[in-house]
Amino acid sequence: MDHLQLFGKIVAKRSFLCVGLDTEVEKIPSFLMKYKDPVYEFNKRIIDATHQYAVAYKPNIAFYECYGIKGWISLESTLKYIRKKYPGIFVIADAKRSDIGNTSKMYARTFLENMAFDAVTVAPYMGEDSVTPFLSYKNKWVILLALTSNKGADDFQYHNEDGIKLFERVLSVSKKWGSVDNLMYVVGATRADMLKEIRKIVPDHFLLVPGIGAQGGNLEEVARYGMNSKCGLLVNSSREIIFADDSRKFDKIAGEKAGEIQQEMEQYLAERSLI
């Protein structure tokens, strides 16, 4: 999928919502615990209830890896379910991996080949040869951390050399490694004020924006400062949607919550005449 095809999906769904499947067993409604794989059963229902509002799903690998072999089975089953039932949807492995070249190659194989995700999130600290093995896959994407949504982003990401902050350097250096069709960036919604500067460096790249909802980011600001002529945004919401309710109606409520966000997104797309 290239960036124009991704934009096509956004137009078709009138949404740039990515639903984060950060499924913690402890938070799953108790009636699902009777199933063999409660995480999968939970995800399936969340996906069925939200797919019409979402252009992407993003399981965070930590929440699966944590349950060992069982967790990997839940993850693979979830991916297969999306592929089979909703084949057009963009699926991101939020793994934040990276290592020296021959090791990053193994991580790339895991997520982009063996598990066939469309994209994987990658940490930039180790530089070019830690990232490029992920970029060697056709029609696959690297989503590189630039400016993250957490408080700790202040510790190193603003480290400033001659007026250039580290995250700005990550953007300007790394954009040469790939193209607008295989490289996007993580920019936290909690840093919406920086989106104007970021758009000067990467005007045409897609941005994956976590942090609305539970983390306090504001969708309206993200759209105002981050949207480009091909939308250029995937905005992620996890807990706010998937754990909106813990009763038997959790999926219905999750769907309603996703629908509300989609409605707001549709408005911003319309204001920019993108739909």
Next chain:
Amino acid sequence: MDHLQLFGKIVAKRSFLCVGLDTEVEKIPSFLMKYKDPVYEFNKRIIDATHQYAVAYKPNIAFYECYGIKGWISLESTLKYIRKKYPGIFVIADAKRSDIGNTSKMYARTFLENMAFDAVTVAPYMGEDSVTPFLSYKNKWVILLALTSNKGADDFQYHNEDGIKLFERVLSVSKKWGSVDNLMYVVGATRADMLKEIRKIVPDHFLLVPGIGAQGGNLEEVARYGMNSKCGLLVNSSREIIFADDSRKFDKIAGEKAGEIQQEMEQYLAERSLI
């Protein structure tokens, strides 16, 4: 295990060698392929042949994750084997994880609680709240990336604010998050010239040093510039030991290779009067 206990193990074995278990199925001697779990059979023989020269083992998680559920079984079996047969050995999950706080918590649980590694490598880009969840485990270690051994280290790790390079900032800021008993740093052997500067910032912390052998780093220089009064070094070698030979005698040759490195290490420890 605190840093004095780790030093005690170094003294006892007259070695600060960490053997990297970066086991690629493609490189395993063919006679092992008849076993149900060739990766585990390979690791077991490597461990038996090298344990008297090694104070630590470091499986890089990428090489296991890549084989899906089978890979995780190989990893768990390997860890159990070390725990049972050689209980005093320090075992590091080379995972290079990190994420926002509630997610790092899950990664910490995976490696330090569920799998009971002694230590996990962590990437610093996302700052304090991405690292501290790993530090909340008693008698466990975070090994934070500072200056890595690969070429890409030049891209961002030297980003220089008022004379302070990013990796130096990582050291000086992060050392407040933990202590010499639960925090060490990755410094590539290929950057031995920087060890003098690094020791000014973290004189007493242990350093995990990858990159001797295949990657071109020099053990003598690492010892000269990096060793402190409690040794303060774990030097890793992976490919140079475990893939030194691919015949039926691969384990014997691996043991000899590890023995050679131990001999050299013993000499540097003796020169410093640490043994």
